[in-house]
Amino acid sequence: MDLVYKSEKPLFVLSMVIGTIVWLALVVGTFGVALVYVLLFLIIYLFAHSGFIAYLRGNTLELSESQFPDLYKQYLEACERLEIEEIPTAYLMMSDGILNALATRFLRRHYVVLYSSVVEALRSRPDALRFYFGHELAHIKRGHLNLQWLKMPASILPLLGAAYRRAQEYTCDLHGLAASNSREDALAALAVLGTGGEKLADVNVNGFIDQQRYTGGFWMSYHELTNDYPWLCKRLAHIAAVSGARNGRASEYKAPSRSFFAGVFAAFTPRFGVGGGASVLVLVAIIGVLAAIAIPAYQDYTLRAQASGAMPLVEQVESAAAEYVNEHKAYPESPADVGLPEEMETGPVSHVAVIDEGFELTLRSSNALLNEKTIVVGAYQNDDGSIQWHCVGGTLDQKYRSAKCRSQQP
Template sequence: MNLIYKNEKTLFRIMLALSLLIWAALVIGTLGMALVYVLLFFVSYCFAQSALVSYIRGTGVQITPAQFPDLHQRIESCCQRLGLEEMPDAYLLQMGGSFNAFATRFFGTNFIVLYSDVVDALEERPDAINFYIGHEIGHLTRQHLRWSALLAPAAWLPLLGAAYARAREYTCDRHGFHACDDLKSAQVGLAALAAGGKRWRQLSASNYSAQAQYSSGFWMSFHELVGDYPWLVKRMAAVRGLAQGNEVTQPGRHGLAYLLALLVPRLGVGGAGSVLGLVVLIGVLAAVAIPAYGDYTAKARMAQAVVVGHEATAAVERYFYANGRGPATLEAAGYAMDDPNHAVQDITVDAGNGMVRVFPADLNYRGKAIAFTPRVDENKRVVWQCASADIPERVLPAECRN
């Protein structure tokens, strides 16, 4: 049996390619500033992850050969069966009735946490506990946790990020199935997730799987497309198919749901990692957007200042044609500044060579000038050249760039 879900590798390659492109664009576009935000995110992530690991170690019960040897033996056996060479640190945690398990990683150490309620609920079917153990080992063997940081930029993309997350869950369900000795134990594990610690015994896996037919409707399709987990009824149907040696064809999704889901970025399923990830994404985008917006507004103000400069050069040019020399002042040339947008702080003319200097009002460029230099061409006509030695060309109009 192939332990990797059919779409995971393809989605991973797409995610990796897009993430590398986005990382490169962010680093180049922000002149390396994005790396500062990444560093801040990493520090914040370390604090958040350290809090989680500290809670696990300070509250949970470590599963060892001396402490819960039956669970330790199961975890060791699942690791051998699924090809995980180094056994992760394992803990049993009481979570107030929640049925689940999770894997995490902190500074090179892998952790598996089993919730006590699911272990207690399956006491009479302990092989079903292997499904939970195997599922989390799947995350470790597939290195989902290691790749998450590199894939982070593409993980936020609509449809794609959630699709990859769901593919990982199907892959890990396959690992959980393979970790069980009894082919029906994986179904029991999912039944406990669906019906709880007592009612799972009466749950009909076939009837529950049949509920997947409702998932093709618009709203169920939409909410699955924007979510990180497949509907549990679909997971049950997939596991039942594996037990029967078949690959289940899941019901199709509503076409219009894809259009709506395309407008919803993936934000993950919660926790400090999602919040911190959102913060760093906003920070990185701000590192790109704020300078770009600053340049955009500066360009607009410079264009207005150049318009004022053209009006001044026209007055100087008329004075030259009438008098054969440049004016001593702009007032002498009959020029009065008309600047309704307040784009110019000051404007002057050099009596010696007729150069007009426009000083923009933009606070970032106070004291710096746009120079309009005149020359007389072969036809005895005045030609003006616009340039600036102090103001960056990227914010100047095209006519004022060298």
Template sequence: MNLVYKNEKPLVLITAVVAAIVWLALFLGTFGILLVYLLLGYVFFLFAHSAFISHLKGSGVRISKEQYPDLHDSLVRCCQKVGLREVPEAYLLRTDFFNALATKFLGRHFVVLFTDVVDALEDQPGAIDFYIGHELGHIHRKHLSWDPFLMTGGWLPVIGPALRRAEEYTCDRYGVACCQSPDDIKAALAAIAAGDTRWKTMNIDAYIQQVSVTNGFWMSFNELTGDYPWLTKRMATAVALSEGREVSHPRRSLLAWFLALFIPRLGVGGGGVASLVVVVAVVGILAAVAIPQYQEYVERVRYQTAYSSALEVRDAIDGYVADNQMWPVAMQDLGYPEATLDDPANSFSIDVYDDGIIGIEMGTDELGEPEYIVLEPTVSDSGLTWMCYGQNVSVELLPAACR
């Protein structure tokens, strides 16, 4: 498995060339005085960062053979899998953050696991390997070492954020390489998405299908100008990699690509007042041209939410038919307290009709006709097979499984 995401190396090269030019121009333009400021900046950073490292060593729990040997074994095993010869110091730290991190101080690398993550995955400890592998990726690829040099090129619109996203995809590949099974990968990312308890009941397939709504203008624009890929894409990419198949994400909005060219990177190491002025100007343009795109996005999310709710009803019908050899005639037959399953917040209603057909009423069209998402079962030798389609509904609004 190639652990480096396909776009990382060319993006590093472009950013490094720009950074070298900027650094050279700054050095020549200040007659070398820049070195003095860099030294002062490094001293300031050293003292600031030392506060976190001191807190880590003074309050965190260092992971070792004697202290949490299971986590230590995972750390050592992951280092061996990704080819990292020196095992970094690792700590367990209580915070309000649900993730993990890697950092560097005076040439030494540290991996920090947050207790909420470890506690949440207590029943599936193999998933923690994904977090460890991800952070080891930052260390093995020397992201922490190159960041100070690349920061002068990291402000580039589109390129700067794309490099950060590529680094995240690369580190996810390291996480995949460290995991024993696809279920561990799914659990690790599901815990970030749904929280420390809800991840256990999360429908992974339905979550991955949310990738289909990331091609709208707003989703595209905010990803192109952001440092992190959408978590749905990370999930889909990591699962596909673990299963040895390629994944293809929806194309981003062309208008979003165009406008992103005018937005310098606003993440760490970029941005500033000038960037905010540009953002304010672009927001004015967006307000004039993007409202229809936004409204369509909201509708697509509403339809996806309704479809996800209907999948639970579908599963209930599968069980009812298997047990009773007949179709349910009402929602109460499936254990629901009311005649319909209503979601006032998203304005849809689910009911069951003749022959097990599920109808999701989404509203009315311009002619006053009701709009439905329909799930229709067919009896086969292996059980029920389901077909999803729309009635009086624009195809663009339907979930991918219903088109």
């Protein structure tokens, strides 16, 4: 069975040709100035997308042999059936009933994000889960995530951009079918996207497929032509036909014809997102979500970098205080005992004092979240009588501290 939808390859070639011509024209026409803006955009995108990847790594569960091993085994089986040697990292994300999944790439690594609602709905049907896994893995196997910047000029063109994305979805469904190897479970995996898990057992798949008879009208034709996804009933019909043909039970799928006038209007609707007049709003929303994740993360990173400027002094206090205790069998009584003045005119620390808990270092910063905040370097005794040092005390927020001053416990 050919796992690539019939129109994907020619649309890919056309997109690459158009993209190459547009970029070359921009570079030559602006004498290279366009490259500066491209680089700036790529840097902004890198920081924005890094926020999403950081969110995945910090807040969602990574599938592994010790984390949902049954799901991970089925995921590996889907990779094996699709002959994917370098296994993408898979995460399970709480989805609040949203039925979807996604594949993404950051730098040179690939990730597959699985939504918990779909996994729960298909948990009792392993072949349906493998379809779900296989669909997302196909985006990686087919290189849909590669060279997107080069294809971008073509991707926003009316008709072409959305048509190429829909062809990718049909291709991914074919890969999902190959990973599943079960017609009924493949159809169930698609049907759950339209019904949810609770009603899946009662779905009349043939009735769902029959809804494609409505897709030839003006409005449905227009919104499909400007949308990144084919109508779900047509995707079901496509998989039903292909899997039936493979078993000698059906012929090649023929989609209902679309309204000619819908095509005319769609030819004047650029693609900026998932489709139609709302595509610009969707794009803005996506950028806003990514920015909402990335900007606070970046701000925390810069403040943490500023606060880390005090770490050499923290380590100096620990070392000098340890030597003082070993030599005098007593705790230092003043900053001078560890070779430091009380007041510092420059640097990340403005004041050093001895308090009951230990040495208190007061930070200096132009940012109110750091300025006048304190780090306390103190000592504690282990069960064997030995003394160790910590820097977890003080008023500085934990998220701005170095790993050392967050992980140690007195």
